[in-house]
Amino acid sequence: MPWTKVFIDQDDFAATPATDGLRWITYRDSLREAQMQMLQHDARVFILGEGVDDPGGIFGTTVGLCEIFGKDRVMDIAIAENGLTGVAIGAALAGMKPIFVHMRMDFLPICMDQIINHAAKWCYMTGGKVNVPLVVRSIIGRGWGSAAQHSQALHSLFLHIPGLKVAIPATPYDAKGLLVSALNDGNPVMFIEHRWVYDYKGHVPEEIYAVPLGKGIVRRQGKDATVVAISQMLYEAVKASKALAAEGIEIEIIDPRTLNPLDEELIFDSVRKTGRLVIGDVGCRTGGVGAEIASRVAEKAFPFLKESVAIVALADTPSPASHALEMAYYPGAEQIIASVKRLLGNNKVSELAPVPGEPTSILFRSR
Amino acid sequence: MPWTKVFIDQDDFAATPATDGLRWITYRDSLREAQMQMLQHDARVFILGEGVDDPGGIFGTTVGLCEIFGKDRVMDIAIAENGLTGVAIGAALAGMKPIFVHMRMDFLPICMDQIINHAAKWCYMTGGKVNVPLVVRSIIGRGWGSAAQHSQALHSLFLHIPGLKVAIPATPYDAKGLLVSALNDGNPVMFIEHRWVYDYKGHVPEEIYAVPLGKGIVRRQGKDATVVAISQMLYEAVKASKALAAEGIEIEIIDPRTLNPLDEELIFDSVRKTGRLVIGDVGCRTGGVGAEIASRVAEKAFPFLKESVAIVALADTPSPASHALEMAYYPGAEQIIASVKRLLGNNKVSELAPVPGEPTSILFRSR
Amino acid sequence: MARTSPRTMRRLFHTMLKIRRFEEKIVERYPEQNMRTPVHLCIGQEAIAAGVCGNLKKGDYIFSTHRNHGHCLAKGMDINTLMAEFYGRITGCSRGKGGSMHPVAPECGILGTTAIVGGSIALAVGTGLASRLRKDGRISVAFFGDGAADEGIFHESLNFAALKKLPVLFVCENNFYATNSPQTARQPHDNIAKRGESYHIPGFQVDGNQVLTIYETVKKAAARARAGKGPSLIECRTYRWKGHVGPDCDYERGCRPEKELRDWMKRCPIELFQGHILANKIITAAEINHFIKAIDKEIATAVKFGLESPLPDKTDLIKHVFFERE
Amino acid sequence: MARTSPRTMRRLFHTMLKIRRFEEKIVERYPEQNMRTPVHLCIGQEAIAAGVCGNLKKGDYIFSTHRNHGHCLAKGMDINTLMAEFYGRITGCSRGKGGSMHPVAPECGILGTTAIVGGSIALAVGTGLASRLRKDGRISVAFFGDGAADEGIFHESLNFAALKKLPVLFVCENNFYATNSPQTARQPHDNIAKRGESYHIPGFQVDGNQVLTIYETVKKAAARARAGKGPSLIECRTYRWKGHVGPDCDYERGCRPEKELRDWMKRCPIELFQGHILANKIITAAEINHFIKAIDKEIATAVKFGLESPLPDKTDLIKHVFFERE
Numbered sequence A, B: 001m002p003w004t005k006v007f008i009d010q011d012d013f014a015a016t017p018a019t020d021g022l023r024w025i026t027y028r029d030s031l032r033e034a035q036m037q038m039l040q041h042d043a044r045v046f047i048l049g050e051g052v053d054d055p056g057g058i059f060g061t062t063v064g065l066c067e068i069f070g071k072d073r074v075m076d077i078a079i080a081e082n083g084l085t086g087v088a089i090g091a092a093l094a095g096m097k098p099i100f101v102h103m104r105m106d107f108l109p110i111c112m113d114q115i116i117n118h119a120a121k122w123c124y125m126t127g128g129k130v131n132v133p134l135v136v137r138s139i140i141g142r143g144w145g146s147a148a149q150h151s152q153a154l155h156s157l158f159l160h161i162p163g164l165k166v167a168i169p170a171t172p173y174d175a176k177g178l179l180v181s182a183l184n185d186g187n188p189v190m191f192i193e194h195r196w197v198y199d200y201k202g203h204v205p206e207e208i209y210a211v212p213l214g215k216g217i218v219r220r221q222g223k224d225a226t227v228v229a230i231s232q233m234l235y236e237a238v239k240a241s242k243a244l245a246a247e248g249i250e251i252e253i254i255d256p257r258t259l260n261p262l263d264e265e266l267i268f269d270s271v272r273k274t275g276r277l278v279i280g281d282v283g284c285r286t287g288g289v290g291a292e293i294a295s296r297v298a299e300k301a302f303p304f305l306k307e308s309v310a311i312v313a314l315a316d317t318p319s320p321a322s323h324a325l326e327m328a329y330y331p332g333a334e335q336i337i338a339s340v341k342r343l344l345g346n347n348k349v350s351e352l353a354p355v356p357g358e359p360t361s362i363l364f365r366s367r
Numbered sequence C, D: 001m002a003r004t005s006p007r008t009m010r011r012l013f014h015t016m017l018k019i020r021r022f023e024e025k026i027v028e029r030y031p032e033q034n035m036r037t038p039v040h041l042c043i044g045q046e047a048i049a050a051g052v053c054g055n056l057k058k059g060d061y062i063f064s065t066h067r068n069h070g071h072c073l074a075k076g077m078d079i080n081t082l083m084a085e086f087y088g089r090i091t092g093c094s095r096g097k098g099g100s101m102h103p104v105a106p107e108c109g110i111l112g113t114t115a116i117v118g119g120s121i122a123l124a125v126g127t128g129l130a131s132r133l134r135k136d137g138r139i140s141v142a143f144f145g146d147g148a149a150d151e152g153i154f155h156e157s158l159n160f161a162a163l164k165k166l167p168v169l170f171v172c173e174n175n176f177y178a179t180n181s182p183q184t185a186r187q188p189h190d191n192i193a194k195r196g197e198s199y200h201i202p203g204f205q206v207d208g209n210q211v212l213t214i215y216e217t218v219k220k221a222a223a224r225a226r227a228g229k230g231p232s233l234i235e236c237r238t239y240r241w242k243g244h245v246g247p248d249c250d251y252e253r254g255c256r257p258e259k260e261l262r263d264w265m266k267r268c269p270i271e272l273f274q275g276h277i278l279a280n281k282i283i284t285a286a287e288i289n290h291f292i293k294a295i296d297k298e299i300a301t302a303v304k305f306g307l308e309s310p311l312p313d314k315t316d317l318i319k320h321v322f323f324e325r326e
């Protein structure tokens, strides 16, 4: 039924067959596999969260794991986010590696004290003597008219808290690889997943592998403008790139993959080449990661900038419920296209170009 | 004793006599007066918080108010920040005007759910039908080796939450005027005070007056660089301006006074004139208001910028305890001076110029 | 115990019926995918909304949760604006901004609704505090689920309400599940009503499918609250018939045992009460039919109103982030 | 009741003495302003740290609060690194980063300390959970104040610990004040020990100034925890002699009645126990003097160590934000 599904205009990946012998699985299955393998591989790992053992299994990402590993390692919990985060942190201090799962990022403000005042600061407060190997998974992205308290993307808040790492994978490959890295990192990692990409498929190796925290990736090379695309915005940027290429404009797409550490050098190098920067984010504009990236460039790569920076992000409003308002709320390829054109001085385009709908079928398999 | 006092190198204002017949009082007394007058004036106003009625009276800002107005209007509460914030919001929904006071901003993460998911979103979620006239006072600024959980300045987090206003007065005049505005605004206002300026004196009219939310102020005119100085950084910027002026460099100092709404036009106008921007903030660098302001300029006032933007803020670390580390942690006039000089191409200055120590005695009385 | 008057019984019955028919209409229309908002139905739990709100005055406050339809209807909310909100229309109670989880109707004491589990509890204590400070004689009700009783805010709120003797009723609808998590997976003992004991808050554990029991219990608790004697905690034991969210059942998906649902359905709160009032000649079958017809008409009108109302304009998106004084 | 052995009694007494002398040294040296960190002294409350930790093994975990000195000493923490930390030195237990509120000594089960009220409670449940999952036989203790018992996290933690039967002891030091706020301003009833009843957590209200009572009570609770039977809640009623923070008294400032303090001082936990063990010939006056001398020497060494240790370098500021694998 619709409240568990997500409707996107196109589903580029689900339909694409494995043509090259590589294994293609969904983002959802990639997350599940990472957790399953880590549970098998490392006795310290356990999962806790509301509903992790239920038939839905956190949108399918934990389905069946409780049956395999038992209730001690895949633990349903009461609705008591702050206390249970404290419990997870305590277990981590003793050397366990908990994965705390939240169906919606909106519930993180309840446990902000444990995250901000405890997990993030523990290593520092103890002079490095005790660390917190905790992964907090949470899911962002519009539901189905889920409104202000059930559709937030608050990843940017955590950037401001020293001691937290923030991973925000856009592809199936990165979902697994970053989750593995997060679990082995030894620090609290906020792991942020986008619900709209859960069905997307990509190449995911069967064995355990790590995508390093702090390394971004160039998803597409281009000379005219740099588009830093965060989370699901990656797919919008890819769509935008096709439309723009048709008009002879080549954008370079960067997926930072983690926001802290942020691979700023990769961004600076690209801006050095293109001189133009657009940032596409899935959260609100003000105080968001778009502002952070823009400011780093303005601080450290200013001489490369030929034009104003543009940030494509959500308006500074809570999420509305009505579909009519949701449509206006969530930006996508069109806004990226418009921004790129504006930076290229091509802003006579009064009507936005239609965005091509055919599958993009990028193989997201490189690191 | 030292844990309640704050040591700053100079105390410009405490000693300055009222020479011009104006009434000069401290920032602390200004806050107390605003609350006292609003309690007298508006039956809907009440104060709640841990220790608001005790002999310390929140560093003196609520001293004696309980004796005057009674325990129903100046209400000591249990240590249960999230629940009590919900209670305050509930009272506000019913038309009361609570002021919730936190001795330290570090305790706000505990009530983040009520602030982010409830107070901030209520007006929007109800289509504008019900509003939340709530003021949350909280205090930032180093204590006395108070370390990671008792010295945070988290004001920037609230910028990212649509529906919250953020006031951050630097002067006694603004402390009262903004608190009055906050109480009459009808929206949740995060009201952020800096402990180091509590003893500073400035002109404060006796009658009730309002400093509008969303209007910044030029504190000093200058042509060479714009310094946006937030909260206590204002005083550091003033110090810096004297040292720089001695070398023939004139900075323009802007105090935004509220971060949301942010008076961006005032900043853009100044940058248009100076072409150079330094932002001085009292919180951590990454994801902070410095990044936000830099990004707005990079987005909307880029053509005016002659140089990279510079942000003077705390390093991205939790607050350390040791005095030796605190000294390295909190930036001030020296860092502002160095940044301004760097932007002016004057970065051969290997040793930072000493900062003059004489009183600045600015009259902070204009709006 | 004061006997409930026939008039009141008919009113309670009418409220339950209205809730049931309303929810069933959603079940019917939801698959059309025009109500693009998650719906948390309360079929099977109607007696609680009716029994509690039956004791309330228009000015009394209630705070509900994601599962709020019954409470809103029982409190007297206009169903046109509620339905229009589900349809995302500008005529909705929240102008299309809130959807199904955040109904608002200040004119009848619904100052808004939160879908953060546990949130309703503190808010009701807040309006209770306002009432005590202003001496306006109102009482406040916090509705919440068994799941919410595990959030710390529940205890913080109980403690404060007891300390200040606030006019608040804490009404826990214990339907034994939080989403698909059974109570036993979350609570060491099945005794939510006792959780207020250390604050000396009277606790009542009642059959949540017997509207009269609820009505009578709440009547006393409400009187106590109005008399300035403080809060009460009422745990109503009940069961939801539909899945946690949406119009389907969920036992097919293994969320809970089918037999459990079947057993509870045998104790349908409406049938139980209907049997009672028919047997005691409080109402006739014809009158019931009349009720149903009138209710269905009202609901049909609401659906029509919702479907025919305009959608918000995209310029509405940025309105109402802040309250603005004219 | 198993009688406490003379050896244990001497140990408990020694621990109390050590805490007292340590805190008094801070009172003496603090005005020099070289310990630039807020100190929350536990003079008057020593029996609790001693009585509780007297039952713990080295590997057992404790989580303390802002008022942690006594707990750390009783758990066997090295006092040099503690003192050096107060002096902000690189040799401090947290390399000068934590100050007085966050001591750490993993080698004796102190995995760090939080000064957020209530924070310690959940963390101890977390290590308790780790112990249960790993079957390592350890128990965990959460120390907290009467103020912390009002935070929602207290209940969330009790509920979870009871549900999972975790080996955790919840030790509330009820000194009747949170900062300057008296218990009556915050809690409707003076019964913290009862707050676990709805989770069926055994609750004990004991005289917090009688070390033997505490020791014996905790002994049973610890055995119960080790046997896998779950948590206990022990409320120890006591009083702090100094102000909330710092070396001064606070009645002069009107924070509480002087007579209240004087009355409690008559029930000094150390004097009470000293009288008992002297009368019962468990110890001699000469031995006590010997204890004091040895303790004072150790403390003097620690002060010297602290004062003579180097300060952190400013380059240390940015270290340890993250754990880094070699």
Ligand SMILES: Cc1ncc(C[n+]2csc(CCOP(=O)(O)OP(=O)(O)O)c2C)c(N)n1
Pocket (backbone or CB within 6 Å): A050, A079, A081, A107, A110, C066, C067, C115, C116, C117, C118, C144, C145, C146, C147, C148, C149, C173, C175, C177, C178, C179, C244
């Ligand atoms: C703080 C918080 N955590 C999690 C959720 C997700 N969630 C929505 S409803 C629900 C279950 C609530 O159970 P209960 O309180 O028993 O109410 P019921 O649905 O049974 O009426 C959960 C976990 C939420 N909305 N808020």
Ligand SMILES: Cc1ncc(C[n+]2csc(CCOP(=O)(O)OP(=O)(O)O)c2C)c(N)n1
Pocket (backbone or CB within 6 Å): B050, B079, B081, B107, B110, D066, D067, D115, D116, D117, D118, D144, D145, D146, D147, D148, D149, D173, D175, D177, D178, D179, D244
């Ligand atoms: C969450 C939080 N709120 C407020 C404070 C400020 N604070 C520090 S200690 C304290 C009082 C604690 O009282 P109690 O728990 O009884 O411990 P005691 O000081 O009496 O030992 C308060 C309010 C804090 N540290 N954390």
Ligand SMILES: [Mg+2]
Pocket (backbone or CB within 6 Å): C145, C146, C147, C173, C174, C175, C176, C177, C178, C179
């Ligand atoms: Mg339920």
Ligand SMILES: [Mg+2]
Pocket (backbone or CB within 6 Å): D145, D146, D147, D173, D174, D175, D176, D177, D178, D179
């Ligand atoms: Mg206390």
